[in-house]
Amino acid sequence: MTDAPLPAHQHGTCLNCQTLLAGPFCHACGQHVLHAPRSLPELGAEVLEMLTHADGKFVRTMRRLAFAPAQLTRDYIEGRRASEIPPVRMFFVSLLIIFTLSSFTGPMNVAVAVNDEAKTAGADTHDHDEITHALAKLTWAGHPRVTAWLRAHVGSAVDDPREVEHVMGEWAERLVLLLLPITACVLWLLHAVPRPVPLFDHAIFALHSLTVAILALTILTLVRTVLPDGAEGLAILAFAGLMATHLFVHMRGFYRAGVVATLVRMVLLAVVTAVVCLGLIMLLTLIGLQLGAD
DSSP: OOOOOOOGGGOOBOTTTOOBOSSSBOTTTOOBOOOSSOOHHHHHHHHHHHHHHHHHHHHHHHHHHHHOHHHHHHHHHTTOOTTSOOHHHHHHHHHHHHHHHHHHHOHHHHHHHHHHHHHHHTOOHHHHHHHHHHHHHOOOTTOHHHHHHHHHHHHHHHHOHHHHHHHHHHHHHHHGGGHHHHHHHHHHHHTOSSSOOOHHHHHHHHHHHHHHHHHHHHHHHHHHTTOOTTOHHHHHHHHHHHHHHHHHHHHHHHHOOOHHHHHHHHHHHHHHHHHHHHHHHHHHHHHHHHHHOO
C-alpha cells in the first residue's frame, strides 16, 4: 500500500494533534503516520482496506456469536476486543434491521392493507357495524371513565389504524431498549449465589443474547414470507428450539454452571421475560391508542 509509515527519522510531529512522534503511530491520539498530501489512489486503497477489515470482523464475530457465544462474551469482558465488533454496536444494528424489516412485513401493515382492500370493495360495512356494536357493549366494571376512553380510542383506531401503527412503531423502538437493563438485572438476581457476578458482565451477556434473538427473529420473519401454508408452525417451533439451545450453550459456557442449574435459570429467565414482554406490549398498545387514536 502507498500509505506505509515514514522512516523513524522522518516522523516529526503528528498532523492531527502536533505531538512529537516516536513511531508509526501517535502515542497521544493514535493516528497513523501517513504521507501527505494524500492522493486518490491512496484514498481508494484506504476504502478497500476498511471494507475488507470490517467484513473480516463481521464474519468472525457472527460466526463466534452463533457457535461460540460464551467465549465471545468472555473475551470481550476480559479485554480481548480488537478483533470483534462491539456488542453495543451489534445490538443497535440488529434493532435497526428488524425495525426496518417490520416496517414492510409487520402485522399492522397487513391489517392496514386488508382494511384498504375491504373499503375499496365496499365490503367492510357489515364488519364495521359488528365492531361498533361490540364497542357499545365494552365496559370496565366500576370505571366509567376508562370504559368511555376505551370505546372512543378503540373506535378511532378501527376507523383509521395508520396513525396508531405509526405511533406504536415509534414507541416500540424506545420500549425495546428496556429489555437490555431488565434482562441484565434478572440475570444478576439469578446468579447472585453461589458467587456474585458483576452487573457489567451480565449486561454484555444480555447484549450478545438479545442480538442473537433479534437476528434470529429477523431470519424467521424473512423465511415466513416464502413458506407454504401450514409450514409456519414448524418454522416457529424450530426457531424456539434453536433459541433455547443457543441460550443454554451460552449461559452454561459463560456462567460455568451445571446442567440443572442452567436449565432452572433459563426457565425463570423465560418466565420473567414473557411477563415483561406482555407488559411492554400492553403499554405499547395503550400509548398507541392514546397518541394515535385521538
